[in-house]
Amino acid sequence: MLRSDPLKITIDGIETEVEKETTILQLAKKLGIEIPTLCHHDAISTYGACRVCTVEVGIPRSGGGKRTRMVTACNYPIRDNGLNINTKSERVLAVRKMILELLLARCPGVKRIQDMAKEYEITESRFPIENPEEECILCGLCTRVCQEIIGKSAISLVGRGFERKVLTPFDEPSEDCIACGACAYVCPTGAIKIVQEDGKLTIKNWKTSRELAKCLECGEYVGSEAVLQYIKERVSLPEDIFKLCEKCRRKKLQKELITTGK
Ligand code: SF4
Ligand code: FES
Numbered sequence: 001m002l003r004s005d006p007l008k009i010t011i012d013g014i015e016t017e018v019e020k021e022t023t024i025l026q027l028a029k030k031l032g033i034e035i036p037t038l039c040h041h042d043a044i045s046t047y048g049a050c051r052v053c054t055v056e057v058g059i060p061r062s063g064g065g066k067r068t069r070m071v072t073a074c075n076y077p078i079r080d081n082g083l084n085i086n087t088k089s090e091r092v093l094a095v096r097k098m099i100l101e102l103l104l105a106r107c108p109g110v111k112r113i114q115d116m117a118k119e120y121e122i123t124e125s126r127f128p129i130e131n132p133e134e135e136c137i138l139c140g141l142c143t144r145v146c147q148e149i150i151g152k153s154a155i156s157l158v159g160r161g162f163e164r165k166v167l168t169p170f171d172e173p174s175e176d177c178i179a180c181g182a183c184a185y186v187c188p189t190g191a192i193k194i195v196q197e198d199g200k201l202t203i204k205n206w207k208t209s210r211e212l213a214k215c216l217e218c219g220e221y222v223g224s225e226a227v228l229q230y231i232k233e234r235v236s237l238p239e240d241i242f243k244l245c246e247k248c249r250r251k252k253l254q255k256e257l258i259t260t261g262k
Contacts, residue, residue, distance in 0.1 A: 004020050006018055006019055007019075007078060007080065008081050008082065009082065009085065010085065011024075011027060011028065011031065011085040011086075012085070012086060012087055012088065016031065020077075020079055021077045021079065022077070023073065023076055024073035024076045024078065024087075025053060025074045027078065027085075028087060035053050035055065035073045035087050036096070037050075037052065037073075038050035038113075038139065038188045039139030039140070039188060041141055041145070043145075044145055044149065046074045047075070047139065048072040048074060049137070049138065049139040050137055050188075052099050052100065052103070052116065053073040053074045054072055054073070054092060054095050054096055054099065055070070055072075055085055055086060056070055056089050057069050057070075057071050057076070057083055057086075058086075059080060059083060060081075093120070096120060097120050100113070100116055100122055101122055101125040101126060102125070103116075103117075103137060104122065104124075104127075105125040105130075106130070106134055107137060107189060108125070108132055109133070109135065110135055110191075111190075112189060113189065130162070135191035136189065136191040137189055138165075138166070139188065140157050140166070141186045141187060142155060142166060142186060142187055145185075146182065146183055150178075150182050152176045154174040154176040154206065155168055166205070168208065173206070173209070174206050177208040178224060178226035178230050179201045179202075179203055179224040180224070181194055183203070183206075191205070192205050196212065196221070199211060199212050199221075210224040210225060212225065213225045213242075215245035217245070220245045221245075222244070222245045240252065
């Protein structure tokens, strides 16, 4: 494939060259320019849900001059020469503050949002709080990690407006969910709760429990049976890998090395 010439653009007054299709966020990271993000993860497709990464872009008009647009840096691909990006203009800061106030009103108890808001000198939101217990910003990262990385579709965003939620099909325990916990790992607000009790791992939000497997040597839990089974079906690795915890596996390997010398 032919590579096109790099594009000449300006970001926060810095003139630079960039490969076409690079996102503003990728470029900013490369140059050490900080743009706040909540719903972005490098390994997962972008959706532009939280909007805290909003920046201002001056786009050249064909007849001369520029038109200005507010865009989300995480999913805006740079495609034109002469773009003038501003990540900290007064307009950007004003929009970001309003977005953070809206997020704070939606999830008033979420520490990460509180901290972000504080950085913009916001301690209280002027918007009404619907549910003080709400922790989900509906960014969909959990649904995308499940689909794109794990290869399952255990959860999805359903409903519209105030009714919008992340749920399992029919809000019933999910047959697809293997309790890998990837959803909780990527959730930016800690909205997904996992408990480990009575030999089971339960993802409370999805009302789904899976048996935990024990290490054959030490009896420590090594993860959900369903996850181990799922991996076993996809990779060809020795059985031991799935029956021992990391510590015991390492011990076994060391022992083999000493006794066989290989
Ligand atoms: S549960 Fe977390 S990851 Fe999923 S949509 Fe809500 S905030 Fe995003
Ligand atoms: S991080 Fe860009 S929209 Fe959320």
